[in-house]
Amino acid sequence: MLADLHNHSCLSPCASLEMSPGLIARTAAAKGIGLIALTDHNSTRNCPAFRDACKRYNLTPLFGMEITTTEECHVLTLFDDLDAAMEMNRWIAAVQPRIPLNLDYYSDQPVVDADDNIIELLTYFLGQAVPHSLESVRRQTRLLGGLFIPSHINRHSFSVESQLGFLPPGDYDAIEVVPGTVDAYRRRYPDLPVITASDSHCPEQIGTWPFHIHLEGQGHDIAAIRRGLMNLTLNNLSSTP
Amino acid sequence: MTLKDIAALESVQTLHPDFNADTAVTGGYTSDLLSDVMANADDGCLLITIQAHNNTVAVAALAGAAGILICNNRPVPEDMIASARREGLAIFCTPRNQFEASCMLGRQFGV
Ligand SMILES: [Zn+2]
Ligand SMILES: [Zn+2]
Numbered sequence: 342m343l344a345d346l347h348n349h350s351c352l353s354p355c356a357s358l359e360m361s362p363g364l365i366a367r368t369a370a371a372k373g374i375g376l377i378a379l380t381d382h383n384s385t386r387n388c389p390a391f392r393d394a395c396k397r398y399n400l401t402p403l404f405g406m407e408i409t410t411t412e413e414c415h416v417l418t419l420f421d422d423l424d425a426a427m428e429m430n431r432w433i434a435a436v437q438p439r440i441p442l443n444l445d446y447y448s449d450q451p452v453v454d455a456d457d458n459i460i461e462l463l464t465y466f467l468g469q470a471v472p473h474s475l476e477s478v479r480r481q482t483r484l485l486g487g488l489f490i491p492s493h494i495n496r497h498s499f500s501v502e503s504q505l506g507f508l509p510p511g512d513y514d515a516i517e518v519v520p521g522t523v524d525a526y527r528r529r530y531p532d533l534p535v536i537t538a539s540d541s542h543c544p545e546q547i548g549t550w551p552f553h554i555h556l557e558g559q560g561h562d563i564a565a566i567r568r569g570l571m572n573l574t575l576n577n578l579s580s581t582p
Numbered sequence: 583m584t585l586k587d588i589a590a591l592e593s594v595q596t597l598h599p600d601f602n603a604d605t606a607v608t609g610g611y612t613s614d615l616l617s618d619v620m621a622n623a624d625d626g627c628l629l630i631t632i633q634a635h636n637n638t639v640a641v642a643a644l645a646g647a648a649g650i651l652i653c654n655n656r657p658v659p660e661d662m663i664a665s666a667r668r669e670g671l672a673i674f675c676t677p678r679n680q681f682e683a684s685c686m687l688g689r690q691f692g693v
Contacts, residue, residue, distance in 0.1 A: 409617070413617060440620060446643065446644055469617050470616075470617035497635050497659075498633070498635040498636070499637070
């Protein structure tokens with residue numbers, strides 16, 4: 342199955358307003374994606390619409406967000422259960438800085454339904470770092486039963502490597518790397534699943550960098566996805582020269 | 583102080599010409615965390631940082647900074663310079679580290 346675990350909807354201040362959850366699901370389905378996550382910056386507010394949209398196109402959804410930690414590392418936190426994702430959202434929103442959204446530089450942040458109707462416009466900038474460390478986000482994600490995956494760890498900004506200079510040893514379900522660097526990172530981290538993701542911000546980017554995952558059974562819950570990710574590390578050994 | 587005076591400082595190199603050299607510089611703000619810059623930098627400051635990437639331009643412009651000084655001779659990518667030109671935001675670089683660059687600017691302001 343093709344999986345793409347990093348996508349931004351119109352709710353993200355840096356994403357195109359065309360990126361409704363409905364359009365993301367429709368486009369992903371057309372491109373053959375089976376497992377797809379919605380990961381807006383520091384908010385899961387468009388995940389309810391994403392659940393409904395994925396149902397229509399028979400996609401397995403993951404509900405999550407891309408959190409900007411205090412260190413300004415981007416990390417993905419992903420749940421198969423919408424309630425858990427919304428609980429994570431409450432944990433973030435409770436301490437999120439309320440810096441007004443500046444529309445000269447960013448676009449509106451609409452919460453929408455599965456039919457692209459605007460329910461609410463969030464007026465504070467969602468991209469701002471939240472006062473939780475990488476470790477505290479990891480702990481909270483685990484507490485709520487989610488997957489914890491540092492985003493684009495070798496990008497030159499907002500990544501674990503750009504902010505810390507290295508990947509702290511720890512408990513990751515996978516690491517997302519910049520396309521084209523998967524083999525190098527498999528060799529460097531043979532025990533970790535190394536994935537790519539589209540990190541889509543506009544329609545053309547949807548489904549551009551998925552990865553293959555084998556999921557057993559019908560459930561496709563977090564446990565099955567975690568096992569599927571771990572199985573990717575078998576390739577790490579075979580790709581080591 | 584104006585951007586012209588910053589450009590004339592020893593060891594400071596100007597990376598593009600598309601800004602108003604007479605823009606007043608009211609002080610410095612030294613930080614490598616963009617969320618901190620966004621929340622706390624003062625209007626008209628020179629942002630002293632090693633964050634040599636495109637996002638720094640957006641945050642500096644939003645914060646109302648007069649310009650950006652990239653330290654430690656960090657390579658400044660083309661897309662960062664292009665964004666800064668569009669914004670009319672000055673970018674300088676220096677081989678000095680953030681401490682030395684801050685002290686240099688501080689001397690100009692009598693800090
Ligand atoms: Zn990111
Ligand atoms: Zn992203």
